[in-house]
Amino acid sequence: MVTTIDDTKRMAIGERLADLRAFQSLIISNDQKLIDACPYEDVRERLQNMLSDDQKNLGIIDTVIVQYGIQSEPSAATKIFIPQFEKMMSGDEFTYYQKLIHHELMKHGQAMSGIMIHKAAQVVGADIEVAIGPLNTVNFEGRAHQEQLKGMLEQVGVREMTGQDAHQGLWARVQDAVAALSGVAGSITTQNTDKQDMNIQTLIRLDHEKVNTLFTEVGATKDPQKLQEYFGQIYKDLLAHAQAEEEVVYPKVRSFYGDDNTQELYNEQAQMKQMLDEIKAIDPANADGFRSKIKDLMDVVGDHIRQEEFTMFTAIDNNCTDEQKEQMATEFKAAKSKIQQEMSA
Known part of the structure; x- marks a missing residue:
């Protein structure tokens, strides 16, 4: 464990x-x-x-x-x-x-x-x-x-x-x-950024880039301690990211992104959370099995990232002003910070 x-x-x-x-x-x-x-x-x-x-x-x-x-x-x-x-x-x-x-x-x-x-x-x-x-x-x-x-x-x-x-x-x-x-x-x-907040796509893309880097670090080691360290960060980052999106972003995009597309994002994140809890219960000393499960998670997260960056981001650009995108970023960042503080406590 x-x-x-x-x-x-x-x-x-x-x-x-x-x-x-x-x-x-x-x-x-x-x-x-x-x-x-x-x-x-x-x-x-x-x-x-x-x-x-x-x-x-x-x-x-x-x-x-x-x-x-x-x-x-x-x-x-x-x-x-x-x-x-x-x-x-x-x-x-x-x-x-x-x-x-x-x-x-x-x-x-x-x-x-x-x-x-x-x-x-x-x-x-x-x-x-x-x-x-x-x-x-x-x-x-x-x-x-x-x-x-x-x-x-x-x-x-x-x-x-x-x-x-x-x-x-x-x-x-x-x-x-x-x-x-x-x-x-x-x-x-x-x-x-030349402002105190980036727009929402930039903030979400930064999260995506970071988790992809963590997946790369997992793939490059079989050291159980490093695997645990990298997965620990993946676990916290993905949970905070998902919850903040579900509180702030998805409710705001549903009206123009569509019920079916938005529900798909919720469903993908529900699957992702289940996989995170399953991996958390695995002993990283079983390096190959641990990395295999994380590879499965990476595939699910990759599909989710592609949908957000290639279709949801376009919908946001087509339907939101710069000010609305920056405001969404401010709310996303605040929600994520609050979630992280609760997780730390």
Whole structure:
């Protein structure tokens, strides 16, 4: 019998993602504090642009966590640090320049955390790399913000000490670097999303890509521990995906996709859930038998994916506006997140 479907390394990455989200919310709060207290119009304008990026990036982090499939709480250290940092940034003990330094340090830590999550994903599993792909946008923009903040620190520091502006040579070079980095980040952002939510087809397709990667990982190993790890993620991902579709997507498409076509999707997912429970009861030490059952599941899921991507997606395009597709994505993501939290509990 499979006694657990959790994996320590995957849970650790889930906690780091929860930390990343908590710190992104802290950065947004601190952006606003710095804007409100800023005595310099040019610096305030740049901070306002950063705030817009950071709010968008919080949406991307939320999407990544839902695609990753493990809902975790931030670490104990993060829960201790955040209120202490907020208190420090709200007090009068530091000059504006000193507060800006701490904000730049926070940006640096956030960028490094995102990079480390990406590196850990490379070690743990290809499916994780697929799930966290949009995080690269946040990492690139965080690095761009760091460079911009360095230029802002130069100006603010000189102004506080002398009452005059710094010479513009280094500032101009910093701005050139920011423009180059932002161009790279912008291209990635465009490929993923320029909003806080992707449309519904993109979100569902990301789920499909991830589960197909997991099936590939199952096919490439006979190690019982790895088989259990990969199936554990398949089990959680498919159940959350199916339930969210049944709560949000299928009721909305039935009117134009048709009763018979929509019912077929429900029936396929019912079969899939039954197969998941059957596989969960098999000992992965019987590697060949375990993989054979997962191959049967893969065939059922493959047929289901093809129907959704080739016919349901077309029906959605033909009958829904961009705003309706984005709203459906928002509701799908929220439903999936709630389901994942309930599964974790």
